[in-house]
Amino acid sequence: xxxxxxxxxxxxxxxxxxxxxxxxxxxxxxxxxxxxxxxxxxxxxxxxxxxxxxxxxxxxxxxxxxxxxxxxxxxxxxxxxxxxxxxxxxxxxxxxxxxxxxxxxxxxxxxxxxxxxxxxxxxxxxxxxxxxxxxxxxxxxxxxxxxxxxxxxxxxxxxxxxxxxxxxxxxxxxxxxxxxxxxxxxxxxxxxxxxxxxxxxxxxxxxxxxxxxxxxxxxxxxxxxxxxxxxxxxxxxxxxxxxxxxxxxxxxxxxxxxxxxxxxxxxxxxxxxxxxxxxxxxxxxxxxxxxxxxxxxxxxxxxxxxxxxxxxxxxxxxxxxxxxxxxxxxxxxxxxxxxxxxxxxxxxxxxxxxxxxxxxxxxxxxxxxxxxxxxxxxxxxxxxxxxxxxxxxxxxxxxxxxxxxxxxxxxxxxxxxxxxxxxxxxxxxxxxxxxxxxxxxxxxxxxxxxxxxxxxxxxxxxxxxxxxxxxxxxxxxxxxxxxxxxxxxxxxxxxxxxxxxxxxxxxxxxxxxxxxxxxxxxxxxxxxxxxxxxxxxxx
Amino acid sequence: xxxxxxxxxxxxxxxxxxxxxxxxxxxxxxxxxxxxxxxxxxxxxxxxxxxxxxxxxxxxxxxxxxxxxxxxxxxxxxxxxxxxxxxxxxxxxxxxxxxxxxxxxxxxxxxxxxxxxxxxxxxxxxxxxxxxxxxxxxxxxxxxxxxxxxxxxxxxxxxxxxxxxxxxxxxxxxxxxxxxxxxxxxxxxxxxxxxxxxxxxxxxxxxxxxxxxxxxxxxxxxxxxxxxxx
Numbered sequence: 001x002x003x004x005x006x007x008x009x010x011x012x013x014x015x016x017x018x019x020x021x022x023x024x025x026x027x028x029x030x031x032x033x034x035x036x037x038x039x040x041x042x043x044x045x046x047x048x049x050x051x052x053x054x055x056x057x058x059x060x061x062x063x064x065x066x067x068x069x070x071x072x073x074x075x076x077x078x079x080x081x082x083x084x085x086x087x088x089x090x091x092x093x094x095x096x097x098x099x100x101x102x103x104x105x106x107x108x109x110x111x112x113x114x115x116x117x118x119x120x121x122x123x124x125x126x127x128x129x130x131x132x133x134x135x136x137x138x139x140x141x142x143x144x145x146x147x148x149x150x151x152x153x154x155x156x157x158x159x160x161x162x163x164x165x166x167x168x169x170x171x172x173x174x175x176x177x178x179x180x181x182x183x184x185x186x187x188x189x190x191x192x193x194x195x196x197x198x199x200x201x202x203x204x205x206x207x208x209x210x211x212x213x214x215x216x217x218x219x220x221x222x223x224x225x226x227x228x229x230x231x232x233x234x235x236x237x238x239x240x241x242x243x244x245x246x247x248x249x250x251x252x253x254x255x256x257x258x259x260x261x262x263x264x265x266x267x268x269x270x271x272x273x274x275x276x277x278x279x280x281x282x283x284x285x286x287x288x289x290x291x292x293x294x295x296x297x298x299x300x301x302x303x304x305x306x307x308x309x310x311x312x313x314x315x316x317x318x319x320x321x322x323x324x325x326x327x328x329x330x331x332x333x334x335x336x337x338x339x340x341x342x343x344x345x346x347x348x349x350x351x352x353x354x355x356x357x358x359x360x361x362x363x364x365x366x367x368x369x370x371x372x373x374x375x376x377x378x379x380x381x382x383x384x385x386x387x388x389x390x391x392x393x394x395x396x397x398x399x400x401x402x403x404x405x406x407x408x409x410x411x412x413x414x415x416x417x418x419x420x421x422x423x424x425x426x427x428x429x430x431x432x433x434x435x436x437x438x439x440x441x442x443x444x445x446x447x448x449x450x451x452x453x454x455x456x457x458x459x460x461x462x463x464x465x466x467x468x469x470x471x472x473x474x475x476x477x478x479x480x481x482x483x484x485x486x487x488x489x490x491x492x493x494x495x496x497x498x499x500x501x502x503x504x505x506x507x508x509x510x511x512x513x514x515x516x517x518x519x520x521x522x523x524x525x526x527x528x529x530x531x532x533x534x535x536x537x538x539x
Numbered sequence: 540x541x542x543x544x545x546x547x548x549x550x551x552x553x554x555x556x557x558x559x560x561x562x563x564x565x566x567x568x569x570x571x572x573x574x575x576x577x578x579x580x581x582x583x584x585x586x587x588x589x590x591x592x593x594x595x596x597x598x599x600x601x602x603x604x605x606x607x608x609x610x611x612x613x614x615x616x617x618x619x620x621x622x623x624x625x626x627x628x629x630x631x632x633x634x635x636x637x638x639x640x641x642x643x644x645x646x647x648x649x650x651x652x653x654x655x656x657x658x659x660x661x662x663x664x665x666x667x668x669x670x671x672x673x674x675x676x677x678x679x680x681x682x683x684x685x686x687x688x689x690x691x692x693x694x695x696x697x698x699x700x701x702x703x704x705x706x707x708x709x710x711x712x713x714x715x716x717x718x719x720x721x722x723x724x725x726x727x728x729x730x731x732x733x734x735x736x737x738x739x740x741x742x743x744x745x746x747x748x749x750x751x752x753x754x755x756x757x758x759x760x761x762x763x764x765x766x767x768x769x
Contacts, residue, residue: 064726067575070598
């Protein structure tokens with residue numbers, strides 16, 4: 001029965017969500033934890049049972065011909081994402097447990113989203129992916145507007161429409177694939193492309209299908225020209241939801257990026273350079289906007305964009321080491337970004353404002369939360385002994401031959417350091433007259449995330465070799481260059497902050513007030529698809 | 540103006556490439572999936588309507604989540620349209636006095652026919668075009684007509700939503716019955732060499748449940764919209 005664990009992982013949260021919705025007792029909320037425990041145990045047992053023989057995890061639902069029915073398959077990649085999702089959902093469940101009176105409805109959407117996300121990770125069928133993507137988009141839109149406050153409706157609709165148009169591109173891509181191969185099973189398509197008998201990889205139809213699939217994925221992953229939904233949605237959502245979206249749901253797009261590139265591996269599509277440029281642009285533009293923001297959550301949201309850019313800079317290589325760096329950065333970013341968002345949520349709730357300038361003296365009012373936030377900030381800026389350093393070093397190692405690639409990463413690092421130096425100001429200053437909020441659940445969640453950041457930052461060698469079988473022993477924390485690089489980035493960042501950002505010149509204000517209208521982002525989306533078409537199909 | 544011209548140019552590129560890829564597909568066209576289902580669809584699933592065969596048997600897993608999309612959309616609309624302010628006694632936007640009498644009379648005439656047609660489409664989903672999703676939409680339209688006949692009609696949304704959720708759980712359970720009876724997930728719970736008439740029991744059962752669920756879901760959505768439009 002171990003074979004059907006993926007189905008259980010998808011339906012346990014869905015069922016518990018429905019039961020939580022139906023039974024009108026407050027104590028039914030604990031069912032979410034029961035479900036979470038059951039899923040965690042099942043996932044660990046499943047991993048134990050299939051380690052080293054992941055080909056056996058393949059099965060077709062209903063026992064039909066594998067090219068007709070829907071099949072599910074797991075490998076190291078999908079299972080590592082499954083464990084990451086379970087972990088982040090644990091944290092969000094614990095963090096939000098005693099907040100709000102509409103908690104049952106919230107849990108319903110949250111748990112349903114978990115089932116859908118786990119389905120997206122484990123499916124081996126393109127149309128099934130599309131269904132999960134669509135369901136995910138609707139669920140996230142509802143969670144964004146959940147508080148029904150202020151601008152959230154506009155942001156929710158913005159998110160919904162832009163993402164649905166991306167998902168529709170994905171659907172057209174699937175139709176082209178189905179006509180070309182007579183099947184939408186990812187493994188079968190991959191085998192046929194790799195064999196190179198039916199298709200050579202130069203067909204316009206095949207390449208156009210790739211472009212359309214990538215268009216949908218780029219919107220989901222918030223890559224540069226189609227990133228505008230992310231700061232809007234994350235700015236208005238609850239902090240816990242922002243943490244979940246930034247930490248994990250955006251990574252769903254990056255996961256599909258890896259999967260689809262695996263599928264097209266035999267088609268000789270030269271994607272590395274294009275997506276490197278897109279990744280670099282995403283990273284630079286994300287960090288540029290983050291520098292100018294004054295709202296704590298907006299800063300974090302724009303940093304999500306820039307970190308996704310760094311991940312893309314790692315993933316868009318053929319060298320498995322560098323790709324692994326990008327992959328590891330997905331995990332590290334999930335941990336420290338949810339830590340930062342959840343911590344920011346605690347601070348914002350206590351100070352009742354999101355403006356960085358108005359928050360002072362957090363170190364005195366909330367010393368414990370401040371320590372966890374500082375761990376998060378050290379991780380995101382890439383300090384040695386914290387997890388962000390490891391993945392950034394692997395990416396840096398992979399691109400060190402190319403001068404310009406190296407410098408782009410360095411500039412992004414300086415920008416990140418600058419904007420977190422700015423944000424670190426909230427810790428200092430006199431103690432304000434605020435009510436001190438104590439919440440054990442929130443502290444447990446923050447502590448676990450901070451702990452995970454430190455563990456991954458120090459014991460990365462056994463974790464990497466144990467789970468992925470990738471040797472990263474060339475990355476060493478005990479190198480004086482590492483400390484030197486970090487110190488240089490901090491010093492330049494500090495000077496840059498003092499000389500430019502703090503004075504708030506006109507350019508900075510202009511960038512901050514720059515707003516991408518919905519119409520404009522649709523133009524950009526069409527432009528992006530057209531540029532990809534020209535690059536991948538016509539050239 | 541320049542923006543529009545650029546947009547037309549960009550869309551022109553996309554459509555041009557799309558047409559070229561259509562030419563490609565005429566050469567590449569792989570009919571494996573189509574041929575397989577045309578050849579074995581009836582024997583495998585007992586459904587003459589091959590769309591139903593795919594929807595309720597070959598790819599039932601997808602259909603479960605397609606039904607889930609509606610479920611989530613309904614819950615989302617309910618949640619978003621729920622206001623704190625208490626205006627329960629307000630009138631519906633559709634005022635009885637503004638609806639022409641002719642329209643009301645014809646609605647009364649058409650209502651039972653639409654309902655019957657909806658049920659027909661659901662129950663015959665496995666032999667003729669149609670099925671749960673389509674029939675459910677027709678029934679929901681018939682219920683919408685009820686609001687023209689009686690504008691003051693009061694609907695208990697909470698009850699409908701509860702029934703809809705329970706129906707969804709029931710659909711999931713019926714779909715997974717095959718694991719107990721045959722050891723296969725999400726397919727017909729009768730054995731594969733059962734006669735088509737036996738298999739039809741499962742298809743009709745699932746079609747009816749999906750049809751009811753879709754009808755209730757759409758009913759909730761437009762009741763919520765009507766209340767919004769007060």
